[in-house]
Amino acid sequence: MTNMPTSRQQSLRTVLFWAVPVLLLFLPLATNAYTQFIVNGMLISVLVTLGFSLVIGNLGQLAFANTAFFGIGAYVSAILSAKLGIPWILTVPVAGAFGALGGFLASVAALRGIRSYYLAIITLAFGELMRWAYLHAKPLTGGTDGMAMPRETMFGISLSDDTLKFYIFLAVTVLLVKGTLNLLRSRFGRAVMAVRENEIATASLAIPTARVILATFAWSGLVVGCAGALFARHVGHVFPESFGMLQLIASFAMVLVGGLGSVLGAVLGAVLLTALPEYLRAFPGMEELFFGLIVAAVLVAMPKGLASLLRRASPIFIERHYREGA
């Protein structure tokens, strides 16, 4: 197994990658309304975690603006749907574009040489500033009451149908995960990690570091912004409170439990930590305590996250940052 030639490993990886969404196509046959709703939420968490992990894991920047991107995406989608009557599905790419714009704004701080704790505080402030804007731009956002997504149908099916939403969410998630993988397994992905490892040496290799930082933030914002649009449709209502510290801490935990800077880890962390609270409902009053204990236990046992466990089990799960052949 360990000595498998890279080309065979690579084709096996490709098969594995596509097998997951293909198998998931049959999932609605096995779920009820409740579990389907949870699974839909998982897909959104995968995107939020992926975008977050890209910036803190791969680029190595302590930036916490992902709640801002998430909220921006959700509000853009809600405003376009509710105020302008634009079909929701068309709001998803627009939400992504606004998320990317948010990413661009967040990268300006990093490009000005603001790093580590200072970048953390500035990006946290960005998230809080956006929340303040949702609260105070009442005519546009509905203030504390938030805003409801309008009733809408697609292919003659109501968009409140969780099975329909599942297929749309799955398609968006697969596209964005695949795009992110393409980026990471290229000169761009290598440059992103080179910046994390040694920014000065990176520039000496004719790599435009500022452009790399900007593009990483923008792509992260795009992924999380799209997730925001899915979230607006998922819960049918957007409130300022959905985009606060709790959301940030939850996605931070997902990144760490899965494994910093790992695409596989982002998926695992998001799925596990979205499912976990549902199981913990069996212990009323103790849910948060158990949740915290489990997260802490995983991090103590596996500081590099769940993805490291799989990497040790088989080299197929080692994420390379180059690709030989298609």
Add this chain to the structure above:
Amino acid sequence: MTLLLETTGLSVRFSGLTALDGVSFRLEEGQIRAVIGPNGAGKSTLFNAISGYVAPTSGSVLLKGEELTKLTPHEIAEKGIRRTFQNGGLFPELTVLENVLTGLHAQTEGSFLDILLGRAKTLESEAAMIAKARDLLKLMSMDHMADTRAGDLSGGQQRIVEIVRTVASDPPVLLLDEPAVGLSPVARAQMMDIIKRLAGEKGVGILLIEHAVELVMAAADRILVMAAGARIAEGTPAEIREDRAVLEAYLGHA
């Protein structure tokens, strides 16, 4: 001999301190020029000024007659001046192959959008660069280490991979900042051999900071001696050995 790199009156001043004081020299194709001098002589500042990490206060840097003085580090690297770092510039969490590929960044084709969509153009270019990187590693007998994490290599192997990464794009000029520091005598000899081959076989112009005087005397075509930011002598190893100013200021026994 073709002139590759030329500095004229290159000076760097930091709030009152003159780190580099009007240094001029020329580097030709296939030439190894050593820069020696005691600590604080301005050797690293000279490298930083040439490669764009420090803005010169006055003077200029020319590559094949083209003015580079106002460019940023990545632009200068793209023009063809590549450098290594005294304390090692490898990316420890990336593999050896990935490290070498970062040296080929500018040669790899495909825009952000091409990469995102996985277009054929990008994939072909990527495959060609991987083949090139593997060939280069093979030349240094490092190909079996391609998938090893760079941080797990020995000090000597790390230095070699850093050189491979730096020369992967076939730059005409190479600035090596103490490439043999901390190496065993065997690894040092191997490193000097690599450096001589780069100059002799590929015609790379090499500017070399090195403290081990015997290595410098054996490898360099010409030597630039610096003290307190200024050039105090220049010449062939034999000339430098006899130079009174050098003996007084640098070697300390007149």
